[in-house]
Amino acid sequence: MKNKIVSNVIVPFAVCFLIALALYPSTILNPEEYSTDGLELSFDAPKNIAMADKKAKTSNQKVFTPYLGKSFEAFKEALAFKESQGDYFVVNTFGYLGKYQFGRETLKMIGIYNPSHFLKTPELQEKAFIANAKRNKWILRKDIERFVGKTIAGVEITESGILAAAHLAGAGSVKKFLRSYGKMNFADGYGSTVRYYMKRFAGYDTSIIKPEKRAKATI
Structure with missing residues (x-):
């Protein structure tokens, strides 16, 4: 019985908290106070999105090449x-x-x-x-x-x-x-x-x- 009472109180409270978090994120996190200082960050993008594969030249994939013709x-x-x-x-x-x-x-x-x-x-x-x-x-x-x-x-x-x-x-x-x-x-x-x-x-x-x-x- 005690467990049932706790469940009836905590679960609705948790749901309300999550809804509030979704609707009002600015009241919980301030972007201006967020910092990456001290964190180890990697800016290496996966090869498949960072550059066109050499094989693309022989496939149907279009690769942009600047071409000025005879201008x-x-x-x-x-x-x-x-x-x-x-x-x-x-x-x-x-x-x-x-x-x-x-x-x-x-x-x-x-x-x-x-x-x-x-x-x-x-x-x-x-x-x-x-x-x-x-x-x-x-x-x-x-x-x-x-x-x-x-x-x-x-x-x-x-x-x-x-x-x-x-x-x-x-x-x-x-x-x-x-x-x-x-x-x-x-x-x-x-x-x-x-x-x-x-x-x-x-x-x-x-x-x-x-x-x-x-x-x-x-x-």
Whole structure:
């Protein structure tokens, strides 16, 4: 009889307590006072949710891969990777600077006179790339009109190939290559040639670049 009385009192009390706990948790636990200080925590997620398995490439599972196609952004990033592997802060053995490996004289032509500041400023480097492309497109505008679509030295000539080669060797060297039909093929200190850049960077959409005679880079 005593056990029955205890059961009749305690069980309903326990049920009421649990209901109150569910309905009013803030009265029991204050999140601002909760701390993980001193606890041993692990942030390692299980492999199956932390990353895509290599086998996913051959299964029906879709794996996201950024792909820029032949857009201007793709052109810019592909050229940057060839020049410096995309490193804004690198200086090569010939003294060329930054993500797109600019020479000091070229920088002066687009209004940049402080190489140290240029090297520390990614935004300025991006502006410099655009300004230089605009300037080269203006210088080479007649050659672009004349030679795009033709095949020279086994390479189909495209506007993006011309602009990439001009970035490597200067507009003058590109004119010599085109007008000599590939006989004058400038190579830089590492052996990269106008012809190679014409082929490697062919077919990108560079229509966003408008020819500008006195293009400058400013931020």
